[in-house]
Amino acid sequence: MMSGPSGGAASASASSALHEQGAASPPELLGGAAAGVGAGETQYSRMVDGGGEGSGGGQGESGHQSVVSFDRMTVDNERKRSDRFEDDDCMNSYAPSIVSSVLTADEVSDKKGFAIICLVILVGDMCRGIFFPIMWPLVQSLGGDTVTLGYAVAAFSFGRIISSPVFGSWSVRYGYQRTLQISVSILALGTLLYAQISNVGVEQFLILSQTVLGTGSGILGVARAFCADVTPMRNRTTYMAWLTAVQYSGFTVTPILGSLFVKLFEGRGVDGKTFQLNQYTAPAYFMTMMCALTFILLTTMFENRHRSKKPSKKKSKRLAAKEKASAERTMFGLMSMYDACIIGTMLLNVATKGSIASFETIGVAFAETHFGLSAAKAGAIVATCGSVGVVSLLCLGHLAKRFTDVQMIMGGMVFMVLGVLSIVGIEEEGESPTWRYVFAIFLIYSIGYPIGHTAVVGIFSKLLGRGPQGAMLGWFSSAGSLSRMVFPITSGYVADMADMSIVFMILSGVLGSAVLFTFISRDALTTLSA
Numbered sequence: 001m002m003s004g005p006s007g008g009a010a011s012a013s014a015s016s017a018l019h020e021q022g023a024a025s026p027p028e029l030l031g032g033a034a035a036g037v038g039a040g041e042t043q044y045s046r047m048v049d050g051g052g053e054g055s056g057g058g059q060g061e062s063g064h065q066s067v068v069s070f071d072r073m074t075v076d077n078e079r080k081r082s083d084r085f086e087d088d089d090c091m092n093s094y095a096p097s098i099v100s101s102v103l104t105a106d107e108v109s110d111k112k113g114f115a116i117i118c119l120v121i122l123v124g125d126m127c128r129g130i131f132f133p134i135m136w137p138l139v140q141s142l143g144g145d146t147v148t149l150g151y152a153v154a155a156f157s158f159g160r161i162i163s164s165p166v167f168g169s170w171s172v173r174y175g176y177q178r179t180l181q182i183s184v185s186i187l188a189l190g191t192l193l194y195a196q197i198s199n200v201g202v203e204q205f206l207i208l209s210q211t212v213l214g215t216g217s218g219i220l221g222v223a224r225a226f227c228a229d230v231t232p233m234r235n236r237t238t239y240m241a242w243l244t245a246v247q248y249s250g251f252t253v254t255p256i257l258g259s260l261f262v263k264l265f266e267g268r269g270v271d272g273k274t275f276q277l278n279q280y281t282a283p284a285y286f287m288t289m290m291c292a293l294t295f296i297l298l299t300t301m302f303e304n305r306h307r308s309k310k311p312s313k314k315k316s317k318r319l320a321a322k323e324k325a326s327a328e329r330t331m332f333g334l335m336s337m338y339d340a341c342i343i344g345t346m347l348l349n350v351a352t353k354g355s356i357a358s359f360e361t362i363g364v365a366f367a368e369t370h371f372g373l374s375a376a377k378a379g380a381i382v383a384t385c386g387s388v389g390v391v392s393l394l395c396l397g398h399l400a401k402r403f404t405d406v407q408m409i410m411g412g413m414v415f416m417v418l419g420v421l422s423i424v425g426i427e428e429e430g431e432s433p434t435w436r437y438v439f440a441i442f443l444i445y446s447i448g449y450p451i452g453h454t455a456v457v458g459i460f461s462k463l464l465g466r467g468p469q470g471a472m473l474g475w476f477s478s479a480g481s482l483s484r485m486v487f488p489i490t491s492g493y494v495a496d497m498a499d500m501s502i503v504f505m506i507l508s509g510v511l512g513s514a515v516l517f518t519f520i521s522r523d524a525l526t527t528l529s530a
Helices: 003-030 032-055 057-088 111-129 132-141 146-173 176-195 203-216 220-230 233-253 255-265 282-300 317-327 337-371 375-394 396-402 405-421 434-464 470-497 500-520 522-528
Strands: none
Touching (some): 111 176, 111 203, 111 233, 111 255, 111 282, 132 146, 132 203, 132 375, 146 176, 146 203, 146 220, 146 470, 176 203, 176 220, 220 434, 220 470, 233 255, 233 375, 233 396, 255 282, 255 375, 337 375, 337 405, 337 434, 337 470, 375 396, 375 434, 396 405, 396 434, 405 434, 405 500, 405 522, 434 470, 434 522, 470 500, 500 522
16 A cells, blocks of 8 residues: 555656756757757646646656657757758848847848938939939030940949948948948038039049049948848848849939929029039939938937857858869869859959940930930939839749859849840931930830849858958959949940940840840859858
């Protein structure tokens, strides 16, 4: 009669010992990251203990066996999940402040910061887009020609060339907030200088103000590095597309605001000795207010962060194979496959940005001389097609599920070639139908450039991997800015000495060569960006 109770006590004692052993196992196996899981399971095992003691020793032991089995299953799951993160190289992709809380993120981890970054990008490119409809009339009012226009457009990109690598390095050294505050302050100075062009009345002052505006807007590399910090690699192209959509809106959609200011202030306004408000100065003062608003948001709502990367303890087979492929020699042994892909994507950036810059330079003048369109109407057409291009960018995530980055690069540039060729051979002062101009702008601004160029940016960021990208993306932006400087000046000279059709034929050759390079290098680009 007394054997049952004594047996139950022995069973309870054994159960207690087993419980202590099982409760201690999760922290030992999982480390500090699993301590919370282990504590939760300890509470559960005690509940099973109570049931075991009340119902007999045999059930108590089986109850503990099930708890220990559950613990091991959790350990295996944690190990698998950790391996998956190391294989995707996602664990080290975030800043230290969010590593512990964002482990399985498929979206932006700092949404407020990402939104403010988008605003900075928008303001920077609005300083180019909103002046698009008034640039050519302003140059004419100063006594300039298409060559002057080419230098004015190139000056903006020259400023970016100077500042992009510097801002990229500063973002790593001093953090994003201070870097962006400096850039927005320079932008505000540039808008105030632009507002004084009519007072000064010389072409060189226009070029100076454009240079200052370009210097302040050289934060594309910084913005893309921030995007790389707060997004997972597997969705990188999608979020880069969002950034590009905002940037694209800045210089293709906001010309409609410039056209609106032309309509409102043409032939009217305030004409003082030091303060003038007309079709040329109103957009500049509007942008000054936008810069002030952006600076306030950066100061009060943007959380500063510094880029840091912890060394990975484990190197997956996929990463090892990728490193082996990147080290292979190419170009007659002159450079590694990785270096060739980096330089190649920079040249693709040059081809796409340079081509769109040529249209910015001669687009309005071409519409006036070959189609009889006013500057306001030409700006409205570009803005409308640019709006469609923003929609294309927002849909890029769906395209990325069906096509690779390489395929989107080739497809986008093919559309650009078709758009350029569609207006080759149109005679000046002829009765050319307006739909041909609209069709060309649609292919270039709505489909070709937004998809092709964004895929170039995405694949370049993937090639860089998970390290700090601020400096390299700064040089990437400088390469694009260099093309925005060289192509407009060249286009201005060619259009002045020969014919605009020659410009378009040259652009077709450049874009066609870029398509050929992408096709030949498709396997290497796909492997190294995986």
